[in-house]
Amino acid sequence: xxxxxxxxxxxxxxxxxxxxxxxxxxxxxxxxxxxxxxxxxxxxxxxxxxxxxxxxxxxxxxxxxxxxxxxxxxxxxxxxxxxxxxxxxxxxxxxxxxxxxxxxxxxxxxxxxxxxxxxxxxxxxxxxxxxxxxxxxxxxxxxxxxxxxxxxxxxxxxxxxxxxxxxxxxxxxxxxxxxxxxxxxxxxxxxxxxxxxxxxxxxxxxxxxxxxxxxxxxxxxxxxxxxxxxxxxxxxxxxxxxxxxxxxxxxxxxxxxxxxxxxxxxxxxxxxxxxxxxxxxxxxxxxxxxxxxxxxxxxxxxxxxxxxxxxxxxxxxxxxxxxxxxxxxxxxxxxxxxxxxxxx
Numbered sequence: 552x553x554x555x556x557x558x559x560x561x562x563x564x565x566x567x568x569x570x571x572x573x574x575x576x577x578x579x580x581x582x583x584x585x586x587x588x589x590x591x592x593x594x595x596x597x598x599x600x601x602x603x604x605x606x607x608x609x610x611x612x613x614x615x616x617x618x619x620x621x622x623x624x625x626x627x628x629x630x631x632x633x634x635x636x637x638x639x640x641x642x643x644x645x646x647x648x649x650x651x652x653x654x655x656x657x658x659x660x661x662x663x664x665x666x667x668x669x670x671x672x673x674x675x676x677x678x679x680x681x682x683x684x685x686x687x688x689x690x691x692x693x694x695x696x697x698x699x700x701x702x703x704x705x706x707x708x709x710x711x712x713x714x715x716x717x718x719x720x721x722x723x724x725x726x727x728x729x730x731x732x733x734x735x736x737x738x739x740x741x742x743x744x745x746x747x748x749x750x751x752x753x754x755x756x757x758x759x760x761x762x763x764x765x766x767x768x769x770x771x772x773x774x775x776x777x778x779x780x781x782x783x784x785x786x787x788x789x790x791x792x793x794x795x796x797x798x799x800x801x802x803x804x805x806x807x808x809x810x811x812x813x814x815x816x817x818x819x820x821x822x823x824x825x826x827x828x829x830x831x832x833x834x835x836x837x838x839x840x841x842x843x844x845x846x847x848x849x850x851x852x853x854x855x856x857x858x859x860x861x862x863x864x865x866x867x868x869x870x871x872x873x874x875x876x877x878x879x880x881x882x883x884x885x886x887x888x889x890x891x892x893x894x895x
Contacts, residue, residue: 566807566838566854574763577854593865595621596880597791597809599852600628600766602758603654603742604749607633607640607667611653619654625879626739628767629656632758637685637748639668644723647744657741659731660724662757664746665713672709674746675700675717676757677724678731682708685753733765769852772811774868775876779812781851786813786821789877790867793859804859805836808869811877815849824868824875832857 567578579598581591595601601622603615622629631650633643641649643664650658661678664671673685681697682705698704700721706714735741743761747754769781779787792807808815815821820829836843836856849855857863866880 566856568837568853571759572763575853576763577852579854591618592621593791593880595625595627597789597807597854598627599769600630600762602630602632602762604632604634605646605650607635607646607746608638610641610646610649616653619656622739623655628737628739629654629742630758630762630766631658631742631744632749632754633664633744633746634749636664636667636674636746636754637671637751643667643720643746650742650744654742656739657735658744659728659741660746661731661743661761662745662747662754663717663720663724665709665717671748672713674754674757675721677721678743678757678761683754683757684708685748685751736765737767769811773878775878776874779875781812783812784814785871785873786815787811787868787870787873787875788815788855789869789880790863790865791880793863793865804861805856806859806863806867808855808857810849810851810853810855812851813871815853815855817845817847821869822872822874823862824870825864826862830862830869834858 565580567580569576569578579594581594595618601618603618605611605615619629633646640646643660647658647660650656662674662676662683664674666672671685673683675682676695680699681695683695696704696708698708700718705717708714709717731743732741736743743765745754745758745761747758749755771781772779774787788808788810790806790808793804794807795804815835817835818831818833820831822828823830835846835849837846837849838854838856843856846855866877868875868877
C-alpha cells in the first residue's frame, strides 16, 4: 500500500504463504502500530501461533502488551524475536526481565547475542549448539559453525574476552532459566527468545528452523455447534478480514478466509451460512504480499482470498453444507481520538 511505503510501517495485515523445509508456512504480517490495532486483534483469531518482534532499543511497547493479552486469552503459543541487535540497545538480561514482567509470560532464550551494536559478532544458537557468525550483508546468510561453548575454538572465532563473557552468560542462563519445555510453549505459558537482525537476514533462519520443529500445525477450533477438527473431510472456514482497494486499479474488496478443516476447491459450491445459500468461487487467490495468484485448492491452515461484492461480513462462515458459527471473533465500536471545540 502507498501509505505503508510512505510511513515505513505495516498498516494492514498482509498474507504470505511459502514453502520451507517441506512445510507450508502461512504468515499473517500484522500492523504493530497502535493506530491499526483492530486489524491485528481480528487476525489473531485466525492464527495457530505468534512471533512477536521486539526492538532491542525500544523494548516492549504499549501495543505489544495489548497483543500479548489477546494471545493469553486464547492460549496462543508465542515466540519472541529480539531485532536490531546490530544497533545499540538494552542489555539482553534486562530485556528478558522486561519481557517477563511486561508480557506476563515465562521466557527461555534459545539463542544468545555476542555483544551488540558496532561490536556485534553473532549469536550462539542454544537450541542447536552452534555459533552463528555475523557479517553485515543483506544478501548472504551468515556462517554457521558447530562449536562447543567450552572449546578453545570459540576463543579463536570471537576473541578471548567475548568467549569468556559468553561462557559466563550461558552459565547464568542455565542457572536462572529452566530447560525449554515444549509443552509449556504449546500451552502459551513459555516463550522461546531469539536474537538477530532481520534487516541483515541474521538470526531469522535459526528462528524458522526452531519454529517448524516446535510450532503447532492447525489445531481444532470451537464453533457454537461443535469442535472442528482440521483433518475432517468436510470443508469449513471463516472470514476474519475484508480488505478494500487492495488493487488501486480495481475498486474491489477481498475477503480473507481461514480454512479450518477439509479442502477448499475452486468452482465448487459452498454454503454461506448467514445467507443460507450456496456460492461458487471461480477466482480464489493465494497471496505473497502484493502478488496474487489463483488457487485451485487449499487445506486447513491456509488463507484464501475471495472476491467480495458486499456478500461477506467479518465472522461469516463458509462450509460444505453444515450450519456452523465460529466463536470469538471480536467486533469493535468506533473509537474517539480527538474532540474539536469551536472557540467562538
